[in-house]
């Protein structure tokens with residue numbers, strides 16, 4: 001054990017008063033707190049007190065510069081010793097949890113660690129230090145996890161962002177970062193966040209949802225899945241449109257699984273989330289500016305660069321700005337089969353977003369020229385929605401057909417038709433073809449698809465979306 005810890009612990013144990021005051025583990029206080037607190041709050045109290053006491057006896061700078069395994073052992077020994085000396089009335093399992101909690105406070109992300117260890121959690125949303133939500137299987141629930149106070153939460157946020165060379169403070173009060181496991185973090189602090197620091201974490205899930213999962217969950221039906229697979233294989237250009245957290249990246253991942261193994265794929269993302277199984281993949285990620293405000297590499301630069309890399313397909317995680325123009329140009333100049341997502345609430349809205357983004361590129365194109373670029377580049381728009389019942393659905397598969405005058409014409413091929421609400425407040429309805437046989441059907445056939453035209457017949461009920 002570290003010499004300093006040893007000496008300090010010994011000092012503390014010689015003088016009983018100093019144990020009490022330095023550890024903060026006062027016996028009278030304990031018995032009442034253990035009787036009244038819930039397990040978790042009780043654990044948290046012990047973690048806090050043991051942590052505070054350890055700060056007095058441990059040389060933190062030495063501990064944090066040690067290899068993590070060694071540091072954990074040191075902390076574990078010191079924390080166990082403190083608990084022993086304070087005669088902490090804890091069952092063995094609680095004691096283990098407390099010691100682990102203290103390790104997490106010193107070396108990890110404190111109370112977040114337990115949530116991060118839970119593979120069923122897909123999102124962690126910290127509204128306030130004492131108000132934390134998690135999402136499991138698409139449902140949001142309140143977590144019992146809490147931070148001690150705003151400062152505690154801020155310390156953890158600081159630790160996360162400084163690990164990736166970023167900083168958060170009053171002059172730059174919002175930041176995006178990524179955990180080592182690939183999870184995406186956004187943190188925002190006062191004065192922008194009015195009730196104290198807030199943080200949102202989108203976990204990096206290894207077992208992404210598959211086509212079958214989406215059909216079983218009721219996010220689409222078999223016919224839609226078949227058409228989607230065929231349009232990817234036939235190299236149509238597809239835009240996935242939806243609001244935040246509607247499942248755009250998940251769908252992009254599923255769509256990309258239909259790309260052939262011999263094709264060279266370049267992916268461009270702000271934060272690499274796609275998990276492509278093909279052998280020929282080059283993954284590119286944008287770079288935010290560093291602490292001095294330098295070195296940022298935008299998506300636009302990456303899109304331009306990707307076209308010099310002899311791609312068969314370019315996949316853009318989320319189009320947000322001027323790179324839309326480069327993407328459309330690429331789609332129009334032989335890079336068929338490109339995929340991208342964007343934020344919009346309807347297919348028509350997706351077109352307007354694209355127009356806005358193209359104008360962000362600074363090239364003053366007349367509206368009609370811009371629209372004809374879009375109309376000839378994009379073949380299909382998938383619209384995703386997270387509906388009032390919390391379920392995510394592909395609410396529309398729409399084909400862009402061309403231009404009539406200055407207007408882009410589109411036809412919906414599949415949609416989700418709502419019929420009502422059941423007793424539990426779930427939306428009832430069904431996915432159906434609209435009866436329009438898409439223009440791309442011919443293209444699919446030319447490119448080898450043997451899809452039956454009966455897929456496009458409207459049905460009264462294809463599969464009930466439960």
Ligand SMILES: Nc1ncnc2c1ncn2[C@@H]1O[C@H](COP(=O)(O)OP(=O)(O)OP(=O)(O)O)[C@@H](O)[C@H]1O
Pocket residue numbers: 122123137138202205209214217219242243244245246247248249250251391392393
């Ligand atoms: N059809 C679905 N049914 C249930 N859960 C889903 C579905 N699609 C995605 N999810 C889950 O919803 C969460 C958000 O999914 P995803 O990251 O794909 O959304 P997104 O639209 O890309 O989000 P963002 O706007 O933050 O980029 C993930 O946890 C994912 O596992």
Ligand SMILES: [Mg+2]
Pocket residue numbers: 248249250318
């Ligand atoms: Mg996404």
